Amino acid sequence: MRTKAEKSPLKAFMKQRRMGLNDFVQKMAMNSYTCKHAEVPSVLTISQPQEKELLDDNSSPPPSPLPQINLGPSSNPHAKPSDFHFLKIIGKGSFGKVLLARHKADEKFYAVKVLQKKAILKKKEEKHIMSERNVLLKNVKHPFLVGLHFSFQTTSRLYFVLDYINGGELFYHLQRERCFLEPRARFYAAEIASALGYLHSLNIVYRDLKPENILLDSQGHIILTDFGLCKENIEQNGTTSTFCGTPEYLAPEVLHKQPYDRTVDWWCLGAVLYEMLYGLPPFYSRNTAEMYDNILNKPLQLKPNITNSARNLLEGLLQKDRAKRLGATNDFMEIKNHSFFSPINWDDLINKKITPPFNPNVSGPNDLQHFDPEFTEEPVPNSIGQSPDGILITASIKEAAEAFLGFSYAPPMESFL
Numbered sequence: 001m002r003t004k005a006e007k008s009p010l011k012a013f014m015k016q017r018r019m020g021l022n023d024f025v026q027k028m029a030m031n032s033y034t035c036k037h038a039e040v041p042s043v044l045t046i047s048q049p050q051e052k053e054l055l056d057d058n059s060s061p062p063p064s065p066l067p068q069i070n071l072g073p074s075s076n077p078h079a080k081p082s083d084f085h086f087l088k089i090i091g092k093g094s095f096g097k098v099l100l101a102r103h104k105a106d107e108k109f110y111a112v113k114v115l116q117k118k119a120i121l122k123k124k125e126e127k128h129i130m131s132e133r134n135v136l137l138k139n140v141k142h143p144f145l146v147g148l149h150f151s152f153q154t155t156s157r158l159y160f161v162l163d164y165i166n167g168g169e170l171f172y173h174l175q176r177e178r179c180f181l182e183p184r185a186r187f188y189a190a191e192i193a194s195a196l197g198y199l200h201s202l203n204i205v206y207r208d209l210k211p212e213n214i215l216l217d218s219q220g221h222i223i224l225t226d227f228g229l230c231k232e233n234i235e236q237n238g239t240t241s242t243f244c245g246t247p248e249y250l251a252p253e254v255l256h257k258q259p260y261d262r263t264v265d266w267w268c269l270g271a272v273l274y275e276m277l278y279g280l281p282p283f284y285s286r287n288t289a290e291m292y293d294n295i296l297n298k299p300l301q302l303k304p305n306i307t308n309s310a311r312n313l314l315e316g317l318l319q320k321d322r323a324k325r326l327g328a329t330n331d332f333m334e335i336k337n338h339s340f341f342s343p344i345n346w347d348d349l350i351n352k353k354i355t356p357p358f359n360p361n362v363s364g365p366n367d368l369q370h371f372d373p374e375f376t377e378e379p380v381p382n383s384i385g386q387s388p389d390g391i392l393i394t395a396s397i398k399e400a401a402e403a404f405l406g407f408s409y410a411p412p413m414e415s416f417l
Contacts, residue, residue, distance in 0.1 A: 079152035081159065084112060086385045088368060089375045095119045095129070096157070099380065100164060100365070109365040110149060113160035114384055120158075128228045129158065135227040136160065138202055143352055144195040146215070146225040165223045167216030167360035168370025170276075174211055178279045182310055183343075184357040185276040188214075189269065190344045191222035196265045197332025204230050205261070209268035210246050211275065216370075220356030247288055248281040252296050252320045266327035266335065270317025277306055282318055296320075309340040 084101040091098035096115040103110060120129055136148035149161045170188065174180070180188070192214065199206055207230060215223040251267035253260040274282040283294035300318050302311050316326030316338070327334050336346060348354050360370060368376050 079150060079159075079161075081154065081157075081385045084110075084385060086112070086380045087366075088371075089378050089380060090368070090371050091375060095123075095125070097384070099384065100368075101161075102365075109164045111162045111164045113162060115158040115160075117153075117156055117158060125228075131230055132227040133160070135199075135204055135230045136162075138204070142195060142198045143350065144191045144222045144224055145198070146223050162225075163223070164365060165215045165217050165225070166362050166365065166367060166370060167218055167220060169212055170214040170216065170222070170272075171211035172370060173216065173358070174276060174279070180276045182277065182307060185273060185310075186340065186344065187354065187357050188222055188276065189273045190341055190346075190349055192224065192272065193269060193332065193335045193341075194346070194350060195222070195224045196269065197336070199230070200262050200265070200331055206230055206265050206268075208246060208249075209265060209272060210249050211272060212246075214272070216356075216358075216360055218360060218362050219352075220359045221352060247291065248284060250292070250295060251322070253322050255292055255296055260322065262331060263322045263325045263328050266317050266325055267322075269335070270314055273310075274314055274318065277310065277314075278303065282314075307340075309338070309342075313338050313340040 083104055085104060086099045086101045088100045089097050090100050090111065091113075093115070096113065096119070098111055098113045101110050101112045102108070115129065120126055133148070133151060136146070136151075146165065147163045149163070151161060152159050192209070196206055196209070206224070206227070208226065208228075209224075213224065213226045215225055217223050249268045249271045251260065251264045254264060271281050282300060283291055283298055285291040285294060300315060302314060306314075313326070317335075319325040322328060326338070335341070345354070362369065
């Protein structure tokens with residue numbers, strides 16, 4: 001077991017990795033190194049990067065009255081915060097917190113994402129939150145995507161009731177072990193690719209693949225989470241142009257502020273696979289300006305300690321020209337049929353018949369060993385689980401309520417049978 005002193009460099013690195021894109025851009029703007037790279041300064045002209053991270057929210061929440069609000073056809077008028085015992089904080093964000101909760105009626109454990117409407121409106125992120133909710137509704141049929149059980153709202157907060165996954169972030173395990181052997185990396189990459197392929201089949205581009213958004217379930221299977229940056233309605237040859245993502249994983253076309261398509265996800269898969277095999281993302285530098293310049297201009301360098309099929313896959317996924325990138329012509333089928341994945345039986349994979357190469361060994365829902373103690377040791381605010389009513393509705397609360405009409409979701413009754 002490592003001491004606090006031994007853990008502190010890792011903790012510092014993890015905090016740096018969790019910084020938002022806006023923080024990186026601001027640092028770059030103040031860094032003289034930026035001036036040495038002709039293509040990088042253009043990135044700094046972006047005034048409002050859309051990268052969203054779950055950071056802390058220390059602001060005091062507004063009152064939470066519960067008048068009857070028209071929530072649209074998918075409303076669940078019966079759900080309320082007091083239906084849950086909120087046990088531990090397991091994540092934080094700029095809009096709220098993620099908590100381990102036990103439903104009082106069925107006694108099942110859930111991860112409940114509680115978001116402050118006021119903070120969302122202030123940053124004009126309503127579209128991203130509603131997009132996340134829309135994508136979650138489509139995830140129920142895929143084994144490697146986190147599922148939404150139901151959602152509801154009070155006048156000041158939104159509540160996502162999600163699958164509770166406690167095997168830890170892939171990032172957490174990768175930092176502990178520095179890198180993975182090829183068979184283990186192949187297993188994770190295959191499950192990730194399967195999830196991305198499913199999203200693409202629904203015309204959804206994920207856009208924010210990184211080890212922090214990839215969880216392991218209690219058996220060791222991949223679960224993709226955090227869909228706030230997903231872009232819906234991107235057809236086979238469709239493009240989008242929003243500058244968003246996480247710095248280490250930004251594709252060249254995104255940095256160039258060019259239109260990009262689904263292949264941006266295959267670039268990110270290549271970056272994550274590279275990190276699993278080598279311990280750091282490709283083109284990584286502590287100096288973000290230099291890292292951006294590397295992504296745009298530096299040739300991919302691969303050490304000789306991987307197989308030829310792994311080398312070929314990385315070269316195909318991390319192709320700077322998206323038109324030549326693996327997946328550009330036939331999307332997921334090109335990745336699925338690559339020789340690197342020849343040991344994978346894809347039918348067995350999707351049916352979870354392949355034993356994961358690593359078992360997180362969690363004893364049950366209360367086993368929080370793979371969560372950051374910085375979160376779990378913080379007391380749960382009493383207001384999270386309260387459903388007060390009879391409080392005067394202010395103009396700002398009314399605005400917040402109206403901005404999220406139709407947010408609430410309840411599954412069809414047959415899903416409970």
